[in-house]
Amino acid sequence: MNLSSVIVDVAGGIGLFLLGMSLMSEGLKNLAGESVRRALVRFTRSPVSGVFTGIVATILTQSSSATMMITVGFVGAGVLAYSQALGVVLGASIGTTFTGWLVAIVGFKLKLSAIASVLILIGALLRLFGGARRSGLAYSLAGFGLMFVGIDGLQQGMSGLQAHINLGFMPADHLSGRLVLVVVGIAFTLVTQSSTTGVISALTAMHSGLINFEQAASLVVGMNVGTTFTSAIATIGGNVHVRRTGFSHVVFNTIVSGCAVFLITPYMALWHYWLPNEPFGEFALVSFHSLFNLIGVLLILPFIGYYSRLIERLIPERASDERDLLDASLLKYPELALGEVRKLLTAQVHQLAAQLMHMLGETPRPVSLVETARALGESRAYLDKLHLAGGEGRAWEDLLACIHLLDHLQRLYERCQNPHVALVLRDERSLQIARTILTQLVNGVVHKEPLDDVQAGLLVDQLAVQEQQLRELTMAQIATGQIELDKGVSLMEASRWIHRVSIHVLRIDHNLQRLNYQVASKHDAVA
Numbered sequence: 001m002n003l004s005s006v007i008v009d010v011a012g013g014i015g016l017f018l019l020g021m022s023l024m025s026e027g028l029k030n031l032a033g034e035s036v037r038r039a040l041v042r043f044t045r046s047p048v049s050g051v052f053t054g055i056v057a058t059i060l061t062q063s064s065s066a067t068m069m070i071t072v073g074f075v076g077a078g079v080l081a082y083s084q085a086l087g088v089v090l091g092a093s094i095g096t097t098f099t100g101w102l103v104a105i106v107g108f109k110l111k112l113s114a115i116a117s118v119l120i121l122i123g124a125l126l127r128l129f130g131g132a133r134r135s136g137l138a139y140s141l142a143g144f145g146l147m148f149v150g151i152d153g154l155q156q157g158m159s160g161l162q163a164h165i166n167l168g169f170m171p172a173d174h175l176s177g178r179l180v181l182v183v184v185g186i187a188f189t190l191v192t193q194s195s196t197t198g199v200i201s202a203l204t205a206m207h208s209g210l211i212n213f214e215q216a217a218s219l220v221v222g223m224n225v226g227t228t229f230t231s232a233i234a235t236i237g238g239n240v241h242v243r244r245t246g247f248s249h250v251v252f253n254t255i256v257s258g259c260a261v262f263l264i265t266p267y268m269a270l271w272h273y274w275l276p277n278e279p280f281g282e283f284a285l286v287s288f289h290s291l292f293n294l295i296g297v298l299l300i301l302p303f304i305g306y307y308s309r310l311i312e313r314l315i316p317e318r319a320s321d322e323r324d325l326l327d328a329s330l331l332k333y334p335e336l337a338l339g340e341v342r343k344l345l346t347a348q349v350h351q352l353a354a355q356l357m358h359m360l361g362e363t364p365r366p367v368s369l370v371e372t373a374r375a376l377g378e379s380r381a382y383l384d385k386l387h388l389a390g391g392e393g394r395a396w397e398d399l400l401a402c403i404h405l406l407d408h409l410q411r412l413y414e415r416c417q418n419p420h421v422a423l424v425l426r427d428e429r430s431l432q433i434a435r436t437i438l439t440q441l442v443n444g445v446v447h448k449e450p451l452d453d454v455q456a457g458l459l460v461d462q463l464a465v466q467e468q469q470l471r472e473l474t475m476a477q478i479a480t481g482q483i484e485l486d487k488g489v490s491l492m493e494a495s496r497w498i499h500r501v502s503i504h505v506l507r508i509d510h511n512l513q514r515l516n517y518q519v520a521s522k523h524d525a526v527a
Helices: 003-043 047-061 064-076 082-095 098-110 113-129 132-161 175-192 195-207 213-234 240-261 264-274 282-314 319-323 328-332 334-359 370-385 394-415 419-427 429-445 453-479 485-514
Strands: none
Touching: 003 047, 003 132, 003 195, 047 064, 047 082, 047 282, 064 082, 064 240, 082 240, 082 282, 098 132, 098 195, 098 282, 113 132, 175 195, 175 213, 175 240, 195 213, 195 282, 213 240, 213 264, 213 282, 240 282, 264 282, 328 334, 328 370, 334 370, 334 394, 334 419, 334 429, 334 485, 370 394, 394 485, 419 429, 419 485, 429 453, 429 485, 453 485
8 A cells, every 4th residue: 555545544534533523522512511511510519529520521522622611601600610610620631531441442442343334324314314302312423433434544544654654763762752752742633623533543553553652652641731722722812711721721731741751651660560461552541641630630639729829820810801791712602602691681681670660760879881781782792703503402592582682681771871751750640550560570570579471461561551541641631731742742752661661671571581591689779
């Protein structure tokens, strides 16, 4: 086999494996994404428990990057403390080694490549005929099959490379040679954007006899560093929590990998002592990968508080962080991004509700809506960057609900900028019943006095009838000279304002319910 054919086989194998990993990761996130998010919040009570949830979450999603971004989203939302999130990040470093074990057991020992094509076919059929609900399972099966087709291609290509490439110029029996291989491992991960692909390539090359254990271990150490660059790049433009989390990943993996270079020789000696009849094969390599990450986590856990403060000092808050109401780095994860928008818009619901109560004469002090204007503007720009394909799934429904909610909040904000109406609302007795109804609706939105959709709809209809009746009465009074024209026009405008505001309040409540977000009142002003 000539060199060009061998290179094509290797490149094709890597490509198929990358595609398979991507499909399987996407499928697993669809299958277990919501469960993973709930579990992270439920079981992450301390850095120690965070390590375990990080391991499990990464195994379930087959993506340490996904685990990190979910965690960052929760830190930004205040659901997880920063120290707890550090535990999850450390756990993700261990969890990402699981794929190596999976491939070592299934790919090299059990030889499941024979049924890989069947898995791909089943996955394709499920995607075509199984509907959206089974798409996660379909992608997982197809991706799993493609991974092992890719490994087969890699094995064939690596076997052919033996006749063309001599890696003797990169010896791993002394420090300089190992450092060269570490750099190669970093570069490989930067190109493929996947440390898992690099580890599997090293496993395959060693299995094919192209490289020895020391060389493979040095490459894996480099890949352990290289995987952090993806996280670091993802934090560009993010808020302080995103930057700290990403940087903590870089620092941890760099320190651990630097120490791992010096552990290769002792590890080989221990392996030979405990397992003298077991060669330095695939299991030796994946064990080394897991072991040095595990040792790093165990060593840093007792000092997690000091480590957290170190990262906080290295990445201090900037003045611009106060304006980072929404995290741009979460746009690649629609469900997390929508959760951030929902949280921000819900806070503005409370602000506008408090201002409405002031305009209705229920509270003495007005509410500043400067922050609300900024939040609505940023939410609008943020949602404009968030695009989803297709019209199915929870994320799609949440996006539509957020767009509707933002529309009504914007119009309600504009109606709250009318001080003249506020004066009429407080002074005019004929609007007392309408004021009471609107107050009831506003309290219903913030769940002080919750109303169902039917009750709320009846109240809005009642306001529409009252507006029409008041309009006819006021015009008659103007015509007979009982009230001045300016006063009558102001009265009709205020009545119309109440009706229009009630519609916005009703639609805001409806879309909050669509988002399934339990709003808890945070403002004494709307009590």
